[in-house]
Amino acid sequence: MAFLQIKSAGQIYFTKHSATPALEDISLSVKEGEFVSLLGPSGCGKSTLLSIISGLLRPTSGTVLLKGEKITGPHPKIGYMLQQDYLFPWKTIEENILVGLKLKKELTADKKNEVFSLLKQTGLYHTRNQYPSQLSGGMRQRIALVRTLATKPHLLLLDEPFSALDYQTKLKLEDLVSATLKKNQKTAVLVTHDIGEAIAMSDTIVLLSTNPGRLFCTFQVPLSLRRLSPFEARQHADFPLLFQQIWEELEQIEQNDSE
Numbered sequence: 001m002a003f004l005q006i007k008s009a010g011q012i013y014f015t016k017h018s019a020t021p022a023l024e025d026i027s028l029s030v031k032e033g034e035f036v037s038l039l040g041p042s043g044c045g046k047s048t049l050l051s052i053i054s055g056l057l058r059p060t061s062g063t064v065l066l067k068g069e070k071i072t073g074p075h076p077k078i079g080y081m082l083q084q085d086y087l088f089p090w091k092t093i094e095e096n097i098l099v100g101l102k103l104k105k106e107l108t109a110d111k112k113n114e115v116f117s118l119l120k121q122t123g124l125y126h127t128r129n130q131y132p133s134q135l136s137g138g139m140r141q142r143i144a145l146v147r148t149l150a151t152k153p154h155l156l157l158l159d160e161p162f163s164a165l166d167y168q169t170k171l172k173l174e175d176l177v178s179a180t181l182k183k184n185q186k187t188a189v190l191v192t193h194d195i196g197e198a199i200a201m202s203d204t205i206v207l208l209s210t211n212p213g214r215l216f217c218t219f220q221v222p223l224s225l226r227r228l229s230p231f232e233a234r235q236h237a238d239f240p241l242l243f244q245q246i247w248e249e250l251e252q253i254e255q256n257d258s259e
């Protein structure tokens with residue numbers, strides 16, 4: 001059984017005067033522990049698909065199953081990490097990372113220690129009594145990662161979490177997120193515009209075409225890259241080969257779109 005299964009998902013956005021078909025007939029299976037990236041031109045429906053998987057958006061057609069169970073609304077075992085960190089500015093870092101467990105009334109001493117251990121993995125334990133405004137953008141995204149993982153989600157959804165960061169911070173954070181997810185054996189779906197990021201981080205890359213968003217093709221990242229950290233993968237000889245193949249498919253999508 002697939003860990004996450006999307007069956008013929010479609011989305012049409014309706015307004016009073018128009019209907020915009022955003023996604024059509026998307027079927028996708030994700031294995032437990034797999035890291036999948038969604039890549040495609042602007043407007044192809046990547047964020048829409050992520051919202052559908054999260055349960056925040058009910059698809060117009062089709063279904064999403066997590067461990068065989070249909071997702072019908074926001075799911076407690078799905079974590080969402082966005083471009084903006086959405087930390088509460090009036091709460092300390094410690095309060096921010098524990099807020100999920102507190103809300104669920106699951107804040108035991110053991111669980112608090114587990115979250116602190118995650119915070120240590122990100123190298124930010126010393127900031128626990130500070131406020132988000134005292135931290136840099138990259139540090140806040142690391143805290144957002146800890147907060148997302150604190151409630152032990154089965155599935156992590158990442159919507160361009162690195163795109164607002166400078167290049168060096170982005171590369172470092174890619175390594176940290178990748179290592180943390182592997183260590184904690186998490187399944188993840190990442191939305192990105194960045195071909196390099198998709199190759200460096202994923203097991204599988206799904207390309208979507210536009211108008212409406214459809215599944216165009218899928219790439220399996222070779223083991224030679226997958227066993228490396230994202231930073232190391234970018235230096236490997238197989239990296240530019242895959243980059244070129246994906247680039248050509250994206251060019252094809254854009255050409256089809258303009259015809």
Ligand SMILES: Nc1ncnc2c1ncn2[C@@H]1O[C@H](COP(=O)(O)OP(=O)(O)OP(=O)(O)O)[C@@H](O)[C@H]1O
Pocket residue numbers: 013014020021022040041042043044045046047048049193
């Ligand atoms: N709330 C909405 N109401 C109407 N149309 C929408 C809404 N949200 C998205 N759309 C449309 O659905 C399509 C897919 O949008 P979506 O944001 O999912 O694409 P995307 O691939 O994530 O884009 P980008 O890469 O630019 O972030 C677009 O045509 C967009 O204009």
